[in-house]
């Protein structure tokens with residue numbers, strides 16, 4: 001049985017179709033990241049699962065049960081939004097207790113559950129703090145505890161960390177993942193941040209214009225993008241316009257390259273996708289396959305790596321070099337890199 005299933009779901013606002021014939025299955029206990037650019041329909045999808053928005057057509061199931069006739073509360077989903085959306089003038093404790101009191105749980109149980117949750121999100125000592133005295137990160141912890149309090153069947157998070165600064169975002173990201181793993185709640189995490197999606201989820205569904213473009217493990221989606229859109233949106237890629245000749249030889253401009261799998265492709269124009277970290281520096285006299293030789297045009301220092309813009313003939317490619325003992329490369333210096341035939345991915349050019 002799946003945790004959440006959307007079958008052929010469509011939702012339009014006037015003439016604008018926000019979600020189009022969307023099919024998506026999230027396994028029970030799975031952590032799925034719904035990743036896509038702004039406006040692609042992520043929030044609309046989440047709101048339909050939660051019950052705030054009604055689909056025009058299609059069906060949504062939670063734990064195998066169709067939910068179209070159920071209210072938001074009856075669906076038993078926990079929701080965390082980007083803006084903290086806590087009840088103002090209430091303490092952290094009262095915010096988390098709210099849903100339990102609505103459900104008329106005995107006060108004894110409310111107390112023990114709330115304290116357990118406060119401990120889970122690392123806020124044991126903030127039970128009586130007014131929400132407005134809490135930092136952004138702490139408020140999102142309260143929001144997460146509040147969402148979990150009702151023991152939801154599904155946890156829905158809509159860009160919950162995007163208003164926070166980078167340090168807090170990183171630490172909270174891993175806490176959310178840890179809590180999810182311990183509780184085993186089916187989770188859908190909406191984000192436009194590909195790094196966040198890759199690092200937090202069991203599976204990533206990349207969304208574009210109201211549809212799922214590709215779904216797979218973070219590794220699959222990153223290493224084996226099924227379209228140029230995914231290759232471009234997830235991570236950084238070099239795109240080389242190449243010609244595949246009969247027999248599988250690949251030409252980039254006049255340079256022959258060897259790419260795994262090219263022999264089985266239809267001859268014609270293709271695009272070769274290579275991740276910058278798959279281009280490895282080689283010494284002058286190296287005999288490696290697929291050597292690209294160029295001149296450093298510039299570089300960006302990114303901490304553990306330097307991202308080098310390399311001019312090869314008239315084209316510019318990006319190369320990620322680990323910041324080891326080699327030191328910095330300066331503009332104008334020559335650099336030779338190569339990639340192995342298995343590290344290039346050919347996608348049809350249209």
Ligand SMILES: Nc1ncnc2c1ncn2[C@@H]1O[C@H](COP(=O)(O)OP(=O)(O)O)[C@@H](O)[C@H]1O
Pocket residue numbers: 013016017018036037038039040041042043044045
């Ligand atoms: N309540 C609404 N009324 C009209 N248009 C909407 C409404 N909600 C969303 N849309 C439109 O639907 C599309 C998808 O929006 P949304 O689901 O919020 O995308 P995302 O969360 O991926 O940024 C956008 O073009 C947006 O303008």
Ligand SMILES: [Mg+2]
Pocket residue numbers: 042043044
């Ligand atoms: Mg949104």
